[in-house]
Amino acid sequence: MTANSDAKVNNSVRAGARLGLLSVIGLVAASVAAFGSQRYGIAGVDDSVLKVVVIGWVACVAMAGGAWLGARASETDPVGLVWGYGLASGAMIMSAAMFLVPQAIGLAGAVGTPQFGGIGLALGVILGYSAHTIGHRLTHVDLPLDITATQITVHALSAGAIIGIVYGSMPSLGLLLGLAIVSHKGPAGYAAARRLARDDRSAAVLLLPAAGVGLTAIPTAVLPVPDQPIINAVVFGFAAGIFLHVAMDFLPKCETGSEIDQVLSLEENSHHLLDQLRTHAVASTLLGSLVVVAAWVAVG
Numbered sequence: 001m002t003a004n005s006d007a008k009v010n011n012s013v014r015a016g017a018r019l020g021l022l023s024v025i026g027l028v029a030a031s032v033a034a035f036g037s038q039r040y041g042i043a044g045v046d047d048s049v050l051k052v053v054v055i056g057w058v059a060c061v062a063m064a065g066g067a068w069l070g071a072r073a074s075e076t077d078p079v080g081l082v083w084g085y086g087l088a089s090g091a092m093i094m095s096a097a098m099f100l101v102p103q104a105i106g107l108a109g110a111v112g113t114p115q116f117g118g119i120g121l122a123l124g125v126i127l128g129y130s131a132h133t134i135g136h137r138l139t140h141v142d143l144p145l146d147i148t149a150t151q152i153t154v155h156a157l158s159a160g161a162i163i164g165i166v167y168g169s170m171p172s173l174g175l176l177l178g179l180a181i182v183s184h185k186g187p188a189g190y191a192a193a194r195r196l197a198r199d200d201r202s203a204a205v206l207l208l209p210a211a212g213v214g215l216t217a218i219p220t221a222v223l224p225v226p227d228q229p230i231i232n233a234v235v236f237g238f239a240a241g242i243f244l245h246v247a248m249d250f251l252p253k254c255e256t257g258s259e260i261d262q263v264l265s266l267e268e269n270s271h272h273l274l275d276q277l278r279t280h281a282v283a284s285t286l287l288g289s290l291v292v293v294a295a296w297v298a299v300g
Contacts, residue, residue: 020207027060027211030218048171052164052221055178056214059156062182063189063210070193071203078260082277084187085252086284087291092247094289095180098296100240103170108233120234124241131158132249149205152192155246156212162239163213164220169232176299180292181243182213184250252281 031053066084104117131154163181167173189210193203225232254260254277 017202017204017207020204020211023208023211023215024060027056027214027218030215031057034218034222048167048173049218049221051173051175051178052167052217053214054175055163055167055182056160056211056217058179059160059182059185059213060210063156063185064207066186066189066191067193067203067206067210070190071197073190073194073197078273078277079280081187081191082252082254082260082280083284084190085184085250086281087288088184088187089247089250089252090285090288090290091180091183091292092243092250093285094292095177096240096243096247098292099173099177100166100236100243104233104235104237104240106233107229107236111229113230114233116230117233117237120237120239121241121244122237123234124238124243125245126241127238128242128245132245149192149196149208152188152206152209153212156209157216159242159246160213160216161220162242164217164223165225165235166239167217168221168223169225169235174299176292176295183288184246185210185213188250251285252277254278254281 034049034053101117101121104120105114106117108114108116159181163178167178189206192206196203196205225235252260254274256274260274260277
């Protein structure tokens with residue numbers, strides 16, 4: 001690596017660390033403002049905003065904790081990675097299917113057009129896929145941040161905005177939905193930190209996407225939402241589609257060329273280990289989905 005390349009990497013690391021620190025400070029400020037506004041009864045601020053604050057901080061701590069563990073691990077544990085991804089994706093799929101999809105169809109069905117909920121769902125899946133696919137073009141652009149951190153940050157900011165809209169539209173929603181939706185932040189932070197470590201880069205930049213959910217979710221939850229069943233149905237359907245896409249993307253893939261396969265690349269019997277990990281992938285995903293059902297039954 002040349003001196004210019006070294007300087008460029010160092011500048012990128014410093015810029016990422018500064019952005020990460022500023023993001024956490026911003027999340028603290030937004031949280032304090034939300035609690036203060038709710039305490040003094042400012043219009044538009046209710047318990048739903050406070051739920052979003054909790055969700056934002058859980059997402060932040062989960063990703064930061066996962067990144068901390070990933071940055072300090074001497075090597076990536078493939079079994080742990082599979083179980084982290086499987087539990088998180090299973091929980092997200094079940095949460096979206098149980099809480100968002102019925103809400104979308106029900107809102108539109110109340111006025112005789114349940115198809116609008118389906119339209120929102122389809123748009124969420126398609127646009128989620130489109131953003132993810134086109135996002136890979138960022139690898140060809142000279143950005144001040146690492147491409148891994150950039151893609152995760154974009155996802156975190158957009159997911160936070162959707163969470164804020166959903167809770168702003170339906171204040172009665174419990175914390176279970178939001179916590180399940182951000183459950184992938186831990187394993188995502190761990191995996192991203194391991195990728196950064198393999199490229200000799202600092203994981204401090206991951207503080208930016210860690211705080212990103214709360215940074216957009218908190219102000220978005222305060223925005224007025226029109227009391228129109230069709231609009232809300234499309235919003236809930238879109239949110240369900242986005243989160244289903246993210247959940248499917250996080251399903252542990254034990255295939256040749258996958259991230260799990262790259263972790264096992266130094267093993268002589270990596271193909272045999274991939275076969276074994278497929279069982280772990282199915283079991284973890286199923287367990288993650290059943291945990292959400294069990295929590296819903298217990299809470300309900």
